[in-house]
Amino acid sequence: MDADAALVEQYLEHVRVGKRLAARTVELYALDLAKLAENARAAGVPLVRVQPAHVRRWVAQMHGAGRSGRGIALILSGWRGFYKWLGLHGKVDSNPVQDVKAPKSPRPLPKALGVDDAMRLADHVDPDADPVLEARDAAIVELLYGCGLRVGEVVGLDVQAGSAARGWIDLDAGEAHVLGKGSKRRTVPVGKQALQALREWLAVRGPLAGTEPALFVGRGGRRLSAQSIWLRLRRRSAQAGLATPVHPHMLRHSFASHVLQSSGDLRAVQELLGHANIGTTQVYTRLDFQHLAKAYDAAHPRAHRRK
Known part of the structure; x- marks a missing residue:
């Protein structure tokens, strides 16, 4: 056994016995x-003579070979x-x-629904559901997808504006006033479909909510939790026939992606989402490019290979 192999073996014995690491970890x-x-x-140096320049070169080689950061x-x-x-x-x-x-790994693309799937979810009606809860869930979906709100912003909404309210909906003005990350307030336009869904929910909310100030309440009349919305949305997306289970932030991503596809206005999307840094919003341009690439592949004659 050469000197390098002996050092490696001694170290592996140390982590196996001295540090009591799991067998799989020692194997890795x-x-x-x-x-x-x-x-x-390959570099012609013993392990004890390796320099930072060697390590950087090997990192570059691994990265060039396709290994992730x-x-x-x-x-x-x-x-x-x-x-x-x-x-x-x-x-x-x-x-x-x-x-x-290590090289930085690229930021993963946010998961967004296609327009057709998003519309299918928003239009879905469960005929077997409690009509009151169905009206509530429909309004929640409209706010998540139609306004791009975070789930925490949705659960923080109250029925009426006030100094103690984290957020509220101004139906007459068609605006949502929410408290976002960093306790920053912003105002988001509420579309016609969302306003209609909210009015239908408010028309039946009273007997369920009582004196609770929260806009969205559960069966017990208390403010709905973010976890409850996650579960209801997952169930609703399955009922609507979507292949991917939907979570609230996916609808926020879908909102941003679809607005950007239609308008191309990155600054407007930044304001609507309440991002402090435009760099956070720019990830949606990659989704927009994917959309354009798919449209090209489907429509342009030169995108099709000749047989």
């Missing part, structure tokens, strides 16, 4: 350290622990992995 460490030893061998970060974590152990035993003067970072 062994794979990562085998890759490290292979890289060092998260995967590289996990590998670097294993290498960093190995060199920390070598340092504690006087084998190296410094940790060559200490200041090396």
Whole structure:
């Protein structure tokens, strides 16, 4: 056994016995350290002579080969622990992995419904449901999709405006006043369909809510929780025949994506969503590009391969 292999084996024994890590974790460490030893061998340096420049080059090679930033970060974590152990035993003067970072992974695209699926959910009516609860759920869906509200903003709505109210709907003005992240207030326009759904809910809400100030209440007459909306929406999307279970934030993403597709106005979408930073809103331009790419593939003659 050469010197590098002996060091790796000693370290694996340390994490297996001294740190009592799970067998699967030790196995993953062994794979990562085998890759490290292979890289060092190819570079012609022993493990104890590896420099930060070597590690950065190997990171670039892994990234170029398609490994994700998260995967590289996990590998670097294993290498960093190995060199920390070598340092504690006087084998190296410094940790060559200490200041090396993995490439940032791209921000995942938010999940948004297609326009047809969103409309199917908004138009869905459950004939077997309690008509009062059906009116409530329809109004909630309209606010989530039609206004892009967060679920926390929806549950915080009160029936009437007031200094103690976190949010409320001005039916006459067609506006929702909500308290968003960072306790920032914003005003969002409420569309005709949402206003109609809200009026239908308010017409039957009284006997269920009593003196409760919350706009949306459950069977017991208390303010509806965010978890209840999650569960009701998941059930409603299944009843509407959607292939993907829908959660409240998916409707917010759908709102942003569909408004951007129609208007192309990124600043307006930023204001409607209440984003402090335009960079947060820009992720929806990637969804918009996907929409355009699909339209191109479906319609443009040059998008079709010749047989």
